Amino acid sequence: MEVNRLLIMDSSPQGRVTESTTKIMYTVCITLIPALAVSAWMFGWDALRVIALTAIFTVGIEALISRIAPYKINFMDGSSLLTGILLAMNVPSNAPWWMLLIGSLVAVILGKQVFGGLGQNIFNPALVARVFLLISFPVAMTSWPLPGMAVDAATGATPLGILKTEGVGALANTSLADLAIGQVGGSLGEISALALLIGALYLLYKRYITWEIPILFIAVVFVFTGIFYLIDPNQYASPVFHILTGGVFLGAFFMATDMVTSPLTFKGRVIFGIGCGLFTAIIRLFGSYPEGVSFAILLMNGVVPLLDKYFPDKKFGMVKNG
Amino acid sequence: MPELIIPALILGGFALISSTGLLIASKKFYVYEDPRIEEVNELLPGANCGGCGFAGCSAYAENAVNTMSLDTICPVADSETMEAIGKALGLEVKVGEKQVASLMCKGTTQNCKPVMDYRGIQDCWAMMLVGDSNKACSFTCLGLGSCVLACNFDAMRIEDGIVVIDDEKCVGCGNCIPACPKDLLHLRPVSKIVTVSCFNTDKGADARKACAVACIGCMKCEKVCESDAIHVTNFLAKIDYEKCTLCNKCVEACPTNAIEIRGIEAHE
Amino acid sequence: MKIGEKFKKAFFTENPVTGLLLGLCPTLAVTSTAENGIGMGLATTFVLVGSNVVVSILKNVIPSRVRIPAFIVIIATFVTIVDMGLQATMFELHKTLGLFIPLIVVNCIILGRAEAFASKNTVWDSFVDGISMGLGFTFTLFILGSIREILGSGAILGYNFLPETSPTILVFVLAPGAFITLGFMLVGMNKINKVLQGSKS
Amino acid sequence: MAEMILMIVGAVFVNNVVFTKFLGICPYLGVSKKLDTAIGMSMAVTFVLTIAGAVTYIVQNYVLVPIGIQYLQTIVFILVIASLVQFVEIVMKKTAPALYKALGIFLPLITTNCAILGVAILSVQSNLNFINTVVFSFASAIGFGLALIIFAGIREALDTRKVPAAFAGSPIALIIAGILALAFMGFSGMVK
Amino acid sequence: MAKQESGFKVIIVLVLIAFLSAVLLAYVNKVTREPIEENKKAETKKAIGIVLRGLTGYQYPEIPQEMEVDRSPVKYFMAVDSNKNILGCAVIVKAPNGFTNDFDMMVGVDSSGSVIDTYVLDHKETPGLGDGMSKEPFKKQFRGKNINNTKWLVKKDKGDIDAMTAATITSRAFTAGVKRALMTYNRLREDGK
Amino acid sequence: MNNTFKMGGVHPPHEKRSAAQSIIYGEVPQQLLIPVHQHIGRPCEIVAAKGDEIFRGDLVAKSTGFVSSNVHSPLSGKVQKIVKFVQLGGQIKECVLLSPDKAGESFKNIIEADKKKDINIDSLSADEIRNKISEAGIVGMGGAGFPTHVKLSPPPEKKIDSLIINGAECEPYITADHRVMLEQSSELLKGILILQKLFGGIPIYIGIEKNKPDAIELIQKETAEYKDIQVVPLKVKYPQGGEKQLIKSILNREVPCKGLPMDVGVVVQNVATVIAVHDAFYYNRPLTERVVTISGNLVKNPGNIMLPVGAPVSYVFEKFEIDTEKVKLFISGGPMMGRTSCSFESPISKTTSALLFFDEDYFSDRRENPCIRCGNCINACPMGLTVAQYVEMIIANSIAPNIKDSIMDCIECGSCSYACPADRRLVQWMRFGKNIITREN
Numbered sequence A: 001m002e003v004n005r006l007l008i009m010d011s012s013p014q015g016r017v018t019e020s021t022t023k024i025m026y027t028v029c030i031t032l033i034p035a036l037a038v039s040a041w042m043f044g045w046d047a048l049r050v051i052a053l054t055a056i057f058t059v060g061i062e063a064l065i066s067r068i069a070p071y072k073i074n075f076m077d078g079s080s081l082l083t084g085i086l087l088a089m090n091v092p093s094n095a096p097w098w099m100l101l102i103g104s105l106v107a108v109i110l111g112k113q114v115f116g117g118l119g120q121n122i123f124n125p126a127l128v129a130r131v132f133l134l135i136s137f138p139v140a141m142t143s144w145p146l147p148g149m150a151v152d153a154a155t156g157a158t159p160l161g162i163l164k165t166e167g168v169g170a171l172a173n174t175s176l177a178d179l180a181i182g183q184v185g186g187s188l189g190e191i192s193a194l195a196l197l198i199g200a201l202y203l204l205y206k207r208y209i210t211w212e213i214p215i216l217f218i219a220v221v222f223v224f225t226g227i228f229y230l231i232d233p234n235q236y237a238s239p240v241f242h243i244l245t246g247g248v249f250l251g252a253f254f255m256a257t258d259m260v261t262s263p264l265t266f267k268g269r270v271i272f273g274i275g276c277g278l279f280t281a282i283i284r285l286f287g288s289y290p291e292g293v294s295f296a297i298l299l300m301n302g303v304v305p306l307l308d309k310y311f312p313d314k315k316f317g318m319v320k321n322g
Numbered sequence B: 001m002p003e004l005i006i007p008a009l010i011l012g013g014f015a016l017i018s019s020t021g022l023l024i025a026s027k028k029f030y031v032y033e034d035p036r037i038e039e040v041n042e043l044l045p046g047a048n049c050g051g052c053g054f055a056g057c058s059a060y061a062e063n064a065v066n067t068m069s070l071d072t073i074c075p076v077a078d079s080e081t082m083e084a085i086g087k088a089l090g091l092e093v094k095v096g097e098k099q100v101a102s103l104m105c106k107g108t109t110q111n112c113k114p115v116m117d118y119r120g121i122q123d124c125w126a127m128m129l130v131g132d133s134n135k136a137c138s139f140t141c142l143g144l145g146s147c148v149l150a151c152n153f154d155a156m157r158i159e160d161g162i163v164v165i166d167d168e169k170c171v172g173c174g175n176c177i178p179a180c181p182k183d184l185l186h187l188r189p190v191s192k193i194v195t196v197s198c199f200n201t202d203k204g205a206d207a208r209k210a211c212a213v214a215c216i217g218c219m220k221c222e223k224v225c226e227s228d229a230i231h232v233t234n235f236l237a238k239i240d241y242e243k244c245t246l247c248n249k250c251v252e253a254c255p256t257n258a259i260e261i262r263g264i265e266a267h268e
Numbered sequence C: 001m002k003i004g005e006k007f008k009k010a011f012f013t014e015n016p017v018t019g020l021l022l023g024l025c026p027t028l029a030v031t032s033t034a035e036n037g038i039g040m041g042l043a044t045t046f047v048l049v050g051s052n053v054v055v056s057i058l059k060n061v062i063p064s065r066v067r068i069p070a071f072i073v074i075i076a077t078f079v080t081i082v083d084m085g086l087q088a089t090m091f092e093l094h095k096t097l098g099l100f101i102p103l104i105v106v107n108c109i110i111l112g113r114a115e116a117f118a119s120k121n122t123v124w125d126s127f128v129d130g131i132s133m134g135l136g137f138t139f140t141l142f143i144l145g146s147i148r149e150i151l152g153s154g155a156i157l158g159y160n161f162l163p164e165t166s167p168t169i170l171v172f173v174l175a176p177g178a179f180i181t182l183g184f185m186l187v188g189m190n191k192i193n194k195v196l197q198g199s200k201s
Numbered sequence D: 001m002a003e004m005i006l007m008i009v010g011a012v013f014v015n016n017v018v019f020t021k022f023l024g025i026c027p028y029l030g031v032s033k034k035l036d037t038a039i040g041m042s043m044a045v046t047f048v049l050t051i052a053g054a055v056t057y058i059v060q061n062y063v064l065v066p067i068g069i070q071y072l073q074t075i076v077f078i079l080v081i082a083s084l085v086q087f088v089e090i091v092m093k094k095t096a097p098a099l100y101k102a103l104g105i106f107l108p109l110i111t112t113n114c115a116i117l118g119v120a121i122l123s124v125q126s127n128l129n130f131i132n133t134v135v136f137s138f139a140s141a142i143g144f145g146l147a148l149i150i151f152a153g154i155r156e157a158l159d160t161r162k163v164p165a166a167f168a169g170s171p172i173a174l175i176i177a178g179i180l181a182l183a184f185m186g187f188s189g190m191v192k
Numbered sequence E: 001m002a003k004q005e006s007g008f009k010v011i012i013v014l015v016l017i018a019f020l021s022a023v024l025l026a027y028v029n030k031v032t033r034e035p036i037e038e039n040k041k042a043e044t045k046k047a048i049g050i051v052l053r054g055l056t057g058y059q060y061p062e063i064p065q066e067m068e069v070d071r072s073p074v075k076y077f078m079a080v081d082s083n084k085n086i087l088g089c090a091v092i093v094k095a096p097n098g099f100t101n102d103f104d105m106m107v108g109v110d111s112s113g114s115v116i117d118t119y120v121l122d123h124k125e126t127p128g129l130g131d132g133m134s135k136e137p138f139k140k141q142f143r144g145k146n147i148n149n150t151k152w153l154v155k156k157d158k159g160d161i162d163a164m165t166a167a168t169i170t171s172r173a174f175t176a177g178v179k180r181a182l183m184t185y186n187r188l189r190e191d192g193k
Numbered sequence F: 001m002n003n004t005f006k007m008g009g010v011h012p013p014h015e016k017r018s019a020a021q022s023i024i025y026g027e028v029p030q031q032l033l034i035p036v037h038q039h040i041g042r043p044c045e046i047v048a049a050k051g052d053e054i055f056r057g058d059l060v061a062k063s064t065g066f067v068s069s070n071v072h073s074p075l076s077g078k079v080q081k082i083v084k085f086v087q088l089g090g091q092i093k094e095c096v097l098l099s100p101d102k103a104g105e106s107f108k109n110i111i112e113a114d115k116k117k118d119i120n121i122d123s124l125s126a127d128e129i130r131n132k133i134s135e136a137g138i139v140g141m142g143g144a145g146f147p148t149h150v151k152l153s154p155p156p157e158k159k160i161d162s163l164i165i166n167g168a169e170c171e172p173y174i175t176a177d178h179r180v181m182l183e184q185s186s187e188l189l190k191g192i193l194i195l196q197k198l199f200g201g202i203p204i205y206i207g208i209e210k211n212k213p214d215a216i217e218l219i220q221k222e223t224a225e226y227k228d229i230q231v232v233p234l235k236v237k238y239p240q241g242g243e244k245q246l247i248k249s250i251l252n253r254e255v256p257c258k259g260l261p262m263d264v265g266v267v268v269q270n271v272a273t274v275i276a277v278h279d280a281f282y283y284n285r286p287l288t289e290r291v292v293t294i295s296g297n298l299v300k301n302p303g304n305i306m307l308p309v310g311a312p313v314s315y316v317f318e319k320f321e322i323d324t325e326k327v328k329l330f331i332s333g334g335p336m337m338g339r340t341s342c343s344f345e346s347p348i349s350k351t352t353s354a355l356l357f358f359d360e361d362y363f364s365d366r367r368e369n370p371c372i373r374c375g376n377c378i379n380a381c382p383m384g385l386t387v388a389q390y391v392e393m394i395i396a397n398s399i400a401p402n403i404k405d406s407i408m409d410c411i412e413c414g415s416c417s418y419a420c421p422a423d424r425r426l427v428q429w430m431r432f433g434k435n436i437i438t439r440e441n
C-alpha cells in the first residue's frame, strides 16, 4: 500500500504535558492580580496607569525587536508582559511615563534580548531595570505618593526610607498590620504582603515556583535582622517589620523565583535563597540604600552559573550499594 | 646638580639591582625550554593581553611550538608578524592545487521523493536517531546541514534539500567531511569538475526506484572513458581524479545524469 | 602603508579599544565627560608618541633580554613627565584624571605598540604609528565620553543643554554605565567596521 | 580588628577593584572565558599583589620619601613590580614546577595589569601603615578574584546561551560587567 | 634564535637608561615644581577667596594650623589684616557620614562667628543628588547664620536647615560640618587666638 | 506498602483502553518481511537464500557471537528475496521476504500445533537452560531486545541473589503484558521456575503496577504456594518498569552509575520474555511471535493481537477498524518510549509491544521553544540528571568532561521531554549527546 501522505517522524516521547511556557507566564501574571488590586485600591488610577504603560511598553518593545532580530521571538508568550507587570510593581505609582519607557527599554533590551531572548538571560530583567532606574533617578524612585484614597500629590518615604534616614524611633506609629495589608508607602507591588502571598500560594500549589528560595529568603532576612534587633532594639527595626516591608515578599516569591535566573539544582536553590536573604539584610542594615532586595537578587543571579556548576544534585546510583 | 644626580643614582641603583638579580636568577634557576618558544615569543607583540585566549604571549608561543599549529591568530600582531612566525616554525601554506569539498548526491526533493514529515531536531545526526533517511534513497543527503554548521568559512548552504558548496569560499579544510553522518562529502581538486554525484550502492533497479538521478552501476561510463579514470564497484561509479582528463565522455554517456560537471561558471 | 590608511585602521578596524580591547581601565574610568576623555586620550598619545620614538631610536642598543624592563622605564619616564606637566599646567584636569595618569604606564596599548611596532620600525614610522594609535584612542574616549555625558549629565562638552532641574540618567556617569555604554559602542563599531571592510573589497 | 574587617569588606565589595575602581579590566575581560583559567589568574594576582604591596611600601617609605623623590614613584614602582614578577616567575619555574604550571603562565600577564600598580599607588596615597597595606592589597586582590570568578562563571554559562552574533564576545561581556557593577552598587555606603 | 648579549652589557644598558630617565625626570621636576606648588596654593586661595567673600585686605598663613574638635582634626587659616586683627577664618572640616563617605569642606567664618560661605573641596556624593550641596539654592541658607541663632539640624530632625530634596543624608552631613567649623572658630576665640 | 522509586517520574494518563480485550489471533498474512536484526548486539548472518522453502521455526539468520541472537521463521513458506526495508523506528535494515504457504489460515491453529512436552526442569543444568534460550533466539521483550541468554550469564564474580519479573507495564496504552499475565499465567509461572532453577533457587519478585489489580490477584493466587515467589504491587508512576527504578522500588537497591542490574545482584526479565522461555522448553518453540497492543485515537476497537514477527503493520488495519486515511502519526511501542515510523509496510519485530495510530493533532505538535530553566525536566528525571543543563551543553557542543558519564546514564525514558513546558526535544538531544560521546571514543 502506497502511503499517500507523509507520516510524522519525531523523537520519543510523543506524549507531552499540557503545560506550556505561555501558560506558565500568564498564570504568574494572573496570580499578581490580588497585589495589583491592593495597589489600585491604594493608589487609585495611577497604579493602573503605571501597569498599563509598562505592559504596553515591554510587549511593544519586544514586538519591535522581533522584527529586526535574527532569531525568532514570540513576544506574546507572556514573559515580556510579566516582566512589564513586575517592573510596574517595582516603581512608585507616580512614576512619569518616560521613566517607565526607559525602564521597559532596559528590561527588554539590556535585561533580556542582548542575551538572546527568553530563557537566555543571566539577570532578572525587571530587576535590572529597577536597579537601573533606582540609581538613575533616586529622587523619583525613593519618594512615593502617600497611599490611601487621597489623590493629592503628597509624597513621602517608604517605611524603609524612613528607617534609613530617621532611625527606628520614627517608625513608632507604623503598625505591622498596616504593613501586612498595604497601608504604607511603597512601590506598587511591595505594599501588600498578604495579597502577594495569596498569589504565591497558588504558584506553589501549581509548582511553578519551589519553596526553597522564598522560604529561605524570608527566613534568613528574619533571622539576620532579628539578631541585630535583639542586640539593640533602639537602633535596629524588628525582624517582622523587615520582612513585611519593601520588596521582600515580592522579591522572594515572584522575582527570586524567576526560573530563568535561579539555579537548576536543589542545593543551588537553597544557597541562592540564603544568599538573597543575607545580602538583603546586610544592605538594609549597613548600606546607604534603604532597600536591598533588588541588589541581593541581582548579585545572586550573578553566581547562579557557579551554583549550577558546583552544586549538582544527587544522581541515581551515586551511592554504591552493590 | 645633586638634585639631578641623586635620583639618577637611585633609579640607576634600582635598575642595577633588578637586572643583576634577574640575570643571576635566570642563570641559577635556568630551565631548558625549546628555543623556538622563545623565538616565537620574541616575534609576538608581547602585549600579554590574553586576547588570543592563552594566558599571555609566551603561553601562546608555547602552544604554537608544542602543537606546531597556528590555528589561533594573535589579535595584536599584523599579518607580517604572523608570516614571520610561520616562517620561524617552518609552517608554510601547503603547496599544491586547492581542494574543495564535493557532495556525492544530487537527491534534491524533486529527484528523490521525501518519505517522512520530520519534526525533530534539525540536524543530520539527530535525525539519524529517528530514521535513517528522510527521502526514498537511503544514501541521500538529509539536507539538515550538520556539515554547514561544521564549516567555518560559510562555504555551504542547503538548497532543495541537499547541500550546495561554494567552490570560491571553500578552503578545503575538510572540517565538513566527518560532520556528515552519511559520508557524502569528499575533497577533490578544484579543477576536476567532473564528479559522480551519487553514493548509492544498491542494485540498479532499486537505486533507480529510489532516485531519478542515482548511479545505477550500468558501466557505460567505464566503457567510454579513455583514460581508465572511472570504475564501477558495488553498482557505483567512482572517478580517479589523478587520471581524469575532463573529456566529458562519461558525462554524456551516463543515462541518469549521475555524473555531472560542477561549477562550470567558476571555470570558464 | 599610507598615512590615511593607517589612520583609518587606528580609528576603526584596529582601534586600540574597540578593536583590540586594550587600555580599558582608563577608557572606562575617565570617560564620564567628553573633556576628560580627550584629556586622557591626549596624555596617552603624548606618551605613546614619545616612547615609540625613543624605542625606535634605541631599538638596536637595547638587549633583548631586558627589553621589557627597558621599555617600561622609557614609558614610565614619559608618563611621569605628563604627570608633572599636567599638574603644572592643567591642574583641574589632573585632579579628575587622578590615579589614571600613572597607570598609563601599564596601559597595554603603549607597551604593545613599543614591542610590536617601534622596536622594529624606523623613527618616522613609529612616530606616525604613535600619533595614529594615540588619536584613535582619543577618538574612542571622546565618543564614549560624549555619550555618557549627554545621557548621564545632559551636557555636551560641559555645556548643559537641559534645564538645571531636569533629571538625567545618572547611571551613565557611574561605573555600570561605563561598562554598558562601551558594550553597546563595541556593537556599533563592529557594524561600522563591517561597512568599512565591505567597501574595501 | 573591626577596622580591619571593615577595610577588607570595603576592598572586596564596596570599593571593588573592578567594579568601582576600574583597575585590571583588560585581564578581567581577557582571562575570564574559562573558569579554570580565571581561578588560576585570581590566585596569581593575589600572590603578586600582596607581595607588591609590601615591597612598594618599603620602597616608598624607606627610599623615596626620605630622599624626597616621590616624583619617581611611578617609574620605581613599575620597575620593582616588573622585576619582582619576573623574579618570582624564574624562581618558581625551577623550584616549584607544579605551582608554576598552575600560576606561572599568568605571571607575565600580571606585569601589565594596572590593578597591581594601581592598588600599590592607592595604598601609598591613603597613608596606610605596613600591616594595613598588606591587608588592603590582599583584600583588593580577593575583590578582583571574586569579580573575575563570578564573571567567568557567567561567561562559561553564556557558551550555552544563544547570544545574538552582534553581541557575542566582548560586548555582552561588558554588558554583564555593567550589570554586575549595578548589583555591586548595593554595597555602596556600607563602609564609610 | 636571537643572539645572547653578555650579562654585562645587559646590565649596563638598563642602568644607563634608568640613569638618563632619572636625570630627565629630575630636570622636569625642577622645572615644574614651582608651578605645581603655585597651582596648589592657587586652589587654596581660590577656595579661601570664595568662603571669605567680601573680606578684603586679609592675609593668611601658608600652612594651615591644626587642632582637634570632637576628636577629629580640623585645619584652619586665620585671616588677619596687616595689624594682626582677626577678620575671619577659613576652616577645613570633615563633614561626617555623607551618603558614601565623609567629605572635606571649607567654611568661611567672619570675625563675629557667622558663616560667610561654604566650599566643598572633595566629595564622592552622588552627582545630581548630593552634589547639590555646592550649588547656590542649598548653600545660600547658611550665610550669616551663627552657632547661636540657628538650630544646626535639618528640618526633618527638627532643626532649621532645609535639606535638599532626596538628599537628606548629605544635607545632614553638610550641616554637621558647618556646625563643626563654627564650633572650631568659637573655640579659637575662646582660647584667645 | 507503597512500592515505588523516589527520584523523578511522571504521571501521564494511562489510556489502557485495550486492557479488557483478550488476545486475538488473526489469519496468516500474505507476506512476511522478517527483520534480520531485532536485537541489541552483533548483527546476525542470513542463512536463508532466495528460493528456499522453509518451515515454521527454521533458522533464517544465525547469531554471530555471544551478544547476538538467532532469528527463526514464524511460518513455513518460500523465501522470495532478501531486501532492505525501513523498520519500525526508521532504520533501514535487511529483511527476508517470505511468502507463507498457509496464507489465510488461522494463525491460532498453527501456534497450537506446536508439540507440548512435559519436561522435568530439575534435570536441566544451568548451561542447558542458557543454551536452549540462546538457540530459541529469545531477546528481551520489554523493549530493548537484549539477548536474554547474555543477561542470564553473569560473570562469576557477580552473585545474583534476586530475580525480578517485570510486569509493570508503565507505558500508557500498552496492555500486551497485562493480557499475557492474565491469559498465560501458568506458562509464566513455569517459565519463572526455569529461571529460578538457573540461578539456584533465588527469591523471585513479580512487580506489577496497581492499575492491573486483576493481574496482581491472579498471579498472587497462582504463586500462593511458592514461598520464594512474591508479587509486589507497585505505585502507578512512570517509568516504574525501567529496570533500575524497578529494582529500587522492590529491593531498595540502587544500581550504581554506569552499572548494570547484576552489579546489585539482580536480573530483571519481562513477563513476555519469561513466557518465551517457557515456550522454548515446553513447546520447543523459538521466539517467532508476540502479543501486540493496537490502540490510539484512530482505532475504533483497541485490542491485543498475537502477531508473527514480520507481519506488516497494514495487516491490522481492517481487524481493528483503523481510520487509515487520517493517520498522520503512528508509533511502535508506547507514547513515552516508542518510535515513530514512516511506512505502513514495515514489519513488526520481537520487541514491538504496541502499534498506536493517531491523527495530526492528537499529541499537540508544538515547536521547540527556548528552555526557561524551569527545572521540570530535572524533577521528572528518574535518573536524577540535570537534563536542561546537559542539553544546553550538548547543543552548544561543549559537553563538560565530568558530565559525559551522566549523559550516558540516561535511560531515554522520556519523562523529561514529557514534563517540559517548552517542548524541548530533550530525549533526542540526550541521545544526540550520547552519539557524540560514543563517536569521540
Ligand SMILES: Cc1cc2nc3c(=O)[nH]c(=O)nc-3n(C[C@H](O)[C@H](O)[C@H](O)COP(=O)(O)O)c2cc1C
Pocket (backbone or CB within 6 Å): A134, A135, A136, A138, A139, A142, A143, A157, A161, A165, A289, E099, E125, E126, E127, E129, E130, E131, E163, E164, E165, E166, E167, E168, E169, E170, E171
Ligand atoms: C543612586 C542613589 C544615590 C543617592 N545619593 C544620595 C546622596 O548623594 N545624598 C543623599 O543624601 N542621599 C542620597 N541618596 C539617598 C536617597 O535619595 C535617600 O532616600 C534620601 O537621602 C532620603 O532623603 P529624603 O528624605 O530627602 O528623601 C541616594 C540614593 C540613590 C538611590
Ligand SMILES: Cc1cc2nc3c(=O)[nH]c(=O)nc-3n(C[C@H](O)[C@H](O)[C@H](O)COP(=O)(O)O)c2cc1C
Pocket (backbone or CB within 6 Å): F040, F140, F142, F143, F144, F145, F146, F150, F151, F152, F153, F154, F155, F242, F243, F260, F261, F262, F266, F267, F268
Ligand atoms: C553492553 C551491554 C552489556 C550488558 N550486559 C548485561 C549483563 O551482563 N547482564 C545483564 O543482566 N544485563 C546486561 N545488559 C542488559 C541491560 O542491563 C539491559 O537489560 C538492557 O540494556 C535492556 O534494558 P532496558 O530494557 O531497561 O532498556 C547489557 C547491556 C548492554 C548494553
Ligand SMILES: Cc1cc2nc3c(=O)[nH]c(=O)nc-3n(C[C@H](O)[C@H](O)[C@H](O)COP(=O)(O)O)c2cc1C
Pocket (backbone or CB within 6 Å): F139, F140, F141, F142, F143, F144, F145, F146, F148, F151, F166, F167, F168, F169, F170, F171, F177, F239, F240, F241, F242, F243, F244, F268, F269, F270, F271, F273, F274, F337, F411, F412, F413
Ligand atoms: C523507561 C523504561 C520503562 C520500561 N518499562 C518497562 C515495562 O513497563 N515493562 C517491562 O517489561 N519492561 C520495561 N522496560 C524494560 C526494562 O528496563 C527491562 O529492560 C526489562 O524488564 C528487562 O527484561 P527483558 O530483557 O526481558 O525485556 C522499561 C525500560 C525503560 C528504560
Ligand SMILES: Cc1cc2nc3c(=O)[nH]c(=O)nc-3n(C[C@H](O)[C@H](O)[C@H](O)CO)c2cc1C
Pocket (backbone or CB within 6 Å): A024, A025, A028, A079, A080, A082, A083, A084, A086, A112, A117, A118, A119, A120, A121, A123, A124, A125, A126, A127, A208, A209, A254, A255, A256, A257, A258, A259, A260, A261, F372
Ligand atoms: C515564577 C516566575 C517568576 C518570574 N519572575 C520574573 C521577574 O522577576 N522578572 C522578570 O523580568 N521576569 C520574570 N519572569 C518571567 C520570565 O521568566 C522572564 O521574563 C525571563 O527572565 C526572560 O527570559 C518570571 C516567570 C516566572 C514563571
Ligand code: SF4
Pocket (backbone or CB within 6 Å): B100, B101, B150, B151, B152, B153, B154, B155, B156, B165, B169, B170, B171, B172, B173, B174, B175, B176, B177
Ligand atoms: S568545511 Fe572546509 S572543506 Fe568543507 S565546505 Fe567548508 S571550507 Fe570547504
Ligand code: SF4
Pocket (backbone or CB within 6 Å): B103, B124, B140, B141, B142, B143, B144, B145, B146, B147, B148, B162, B163, B179, B180, B181, B182, B183, B184, B185
Ligand atoms: S551532506 Fe551530510 S551532513 Fe550535509 S546536509 Fe547532507 S546529510 Fe547532512
Ligand code: SF4
Pocket (backbone or CB within 6 Å): F377, F380, F381, F382, F383, F384, F385, F387, F409, F410, F411, F412, F413, F414, F415, F416, F417, F426, F427, F430
Ligand atoms: S530520558 Fe534520560 S534525561 Fe530524560 S528523564 Fe529519562 S533518564 Fe532522565
Ligand code: SF4
Pocket (backbone or CB within 6 Å): F370, F371, F372, F373, F374, F375, F376, F377, F378, F387, F388, F416, F419, F420, F421, F422, F423, F424, F426
Ligand atoms: S523542562 Fe524544559 S524548559 Fe524546563 S528546564 Fe527542562 S528543558 Fe528547560
Ligand code: FES
Pocket (backbone or CB within 6 Å): C022, C023, C024, C025, C026, C106, C107, C108, D023, D024, D025, D026, D027, D112, D113, D114, D115
Ligand atoms: S588598562 Fe587596565 S588592565 Fe589594561
